[in-house]
Amino acid sequence: MTILSGPTGADDIIVRGARVLDPVEGIDASLDVRIDRGVITQLGTSLDTNEHHVVDAEGLVLAPAFVDPHVHLRTPGREDEETIASGTAAAAAGGYCAILAIPNTEPPVDDPALLRGLRARAEAEAHVPVGFMAALTKAQAGSELAELGALADAGAAAFSDDGRPVTAAGVMRRALQYNAIIGRPIAVHCEEPTLTRGGHAHAGDVAGELGIDGWPALGESVMVGRDVELADETGQPIHLMHLSARESVEHLRRGRAAGVAVTAEVTPHHLCLTDDAIRTLDPNFKMNPPLRSDDHRTALIDALRDGTIAAVATDHAPHATAEKEVPFESAPFGVIGLETAFGALNTYLVEPGVLRLETVLERMSAGPAAVFGLERPRIAVGTRANLVLLDLRASWRVHAAKLRSRSTNSWLLDQRLTGRVRMTIAAGRVAHES
């Protein structure tokens, strides 16, 4: 049983003249790529066109498509904010060939029947394949383990209580111990609630000046420290979601150096922004964990560059407009990100020379695929086509009305980005073309 649910295709395509760039395969050359019945069959020059759909890709970059391990599809329960169809359409537009959905829905995905129902709906509605995570604890309440075995049998892609921390160390330890016989990834949201209660922004100068209660870096890093120790003691892997703090990176680095099976992800907004952005008190800059000062941001960029952080994850978190059109402190945490992730990273980090394009492409694709045991999107003969065609020079403005997501809570509204997804091929099928 594959872990992903959704469309596969058997399209016949020739992508002609692109710069073909697969950092993991070591390919960087101007090539034509031939796809027969959804499978890459030839890399070369002047390939025969036959009856294939020919894509003229002169001046564009063809790379392995992206994998997002952290998407809130809000289904079931808040289909007004996102559906499987709209969220995966946004993913396709963002260059993603696979995403993982977070189970903090209403109700949470802690029941095998619910999980099977979601997988069936994704088979019918999704624009790109989706894996569904299941709750780690019943109702994500953090006290009793969910039936991890039954959920795994029903096709859980991973386990997470994201949105909430597993506060009790003893519960987290039992989950890791039990997972030895299940073997699915466990992804954790690291937050110590007695340190973050009432906090809406990074506990630093900006929050102090604005009079917003602080959510300190320590609120994350003490839990990261705990979870690295638990992973070490149980010998079980653990994945740290949306890291935001320098001290968390230090715990991660030490753990990995000591051989602990700990991996991590970081969001585009934590890589691109600092807490200076909240001075406008615009709730589209309110995230959990919060945007932090530049020393934290720099530590995250360094860790992504050297591979300590393996994956970029959007933490795509749709919220209804009415819920965000309120004062900062009342607004819910979270922003959408699927459609802007590559453009944001290209504009904020690749173009200024902070990160190499190859690094960003790897951390958006092979990195997260490896963490979650998914098939690595790659440009190689004989593999199913999971490809993204990028125009690195295209400048575009993020318009709320043009977003595929049902929600518009983007931190990039009306901003101009450089770097645009022209085409996404997911599981052998053209999922997006613009």
Add this chain to the structure above:
Amino acid sequence: MTDLRLVGGQLLPPATRERRHLLSVSDLTRDDVERILAAARSFADSQERETKKLPTLRGRVVLNVFYESSTRTSSSFELAAKRLSADTVTLRASGSSVEKGESLKDTALTLSAYDPDVIVLRHPEAGAAELVARLTNARVVNAGDGKHQHPTQALLDLYTLRNTFGRLDGLQVAIVGDVAHSRVARSLVQALNLVGSQAILVGPPALLPPGIGPTSHDIQAIADVDVIYVLRMQRERILEGANFVPSLGEYSRRYGITAARVRPGQFVMHPGPINRGVELDGDVADSEASLVLEQVRAGLVVRMAILYDLLTAGPVAVEATVETA
């Protein structure tokens, strides 16, 4: 209305004639402060007369919207608007559709439909005044938004300082107590810095957040200042179990302003309401050193000046716009 012409001449008009708001002290220039304080002074003179009501804002509509309880601010704004002959309505969260769950956005849009000239807003959350300013055509005055800003309090405090010291620059002010929960402190530090004076924040560590100004945990830091500005311990804003201090009694022993801690020649201010015996001893509050009632009186004329300033193009236009009484 000749007294209004007193403010003209050397004072600059506001930099822009576009619709203006007073949302934060950071919206103000030094010239703005001088213009508003001068207008307040002329209104104070007018309040000495037998007929205290001026026709200046006749026909204008001022809405006071208070989502939090307030005595001084709401009553002084209401009275200020009335003294200037504006029509005014005060809306409180209790007894209004806010209690029925209406959002701030919808309340703002609803009230805007009456075409008010000014909306004075107090709200428990930071950024509420900015939000309303984006949604309405009225000028918006922030009468306190969460722990963020309270610019009209800062202006009335500057007015009080000028009346007391005859100047605004070179003053040393110690702001003592619960800075963390205080919009007054945040606005006042910015205002003092704008006019060339200095503030030091004094209190227990957890109540002194970073990013506001220089701090000290030692009550001795008040010894050399000109003014001891005492903040209220905001019990209603402090989450239960937050443990900022072990108890109010312990706070009071360490940081309470008592006669023994006030040096002769120092003045004491407090934005009110006072918790007597907690952050400020009753003896001190009632002493010659206390400027508390001066602050309250300043509140009326400074708020008159703020309404006047927002609704006219500034002192240069006074003679053209003011009707003769």
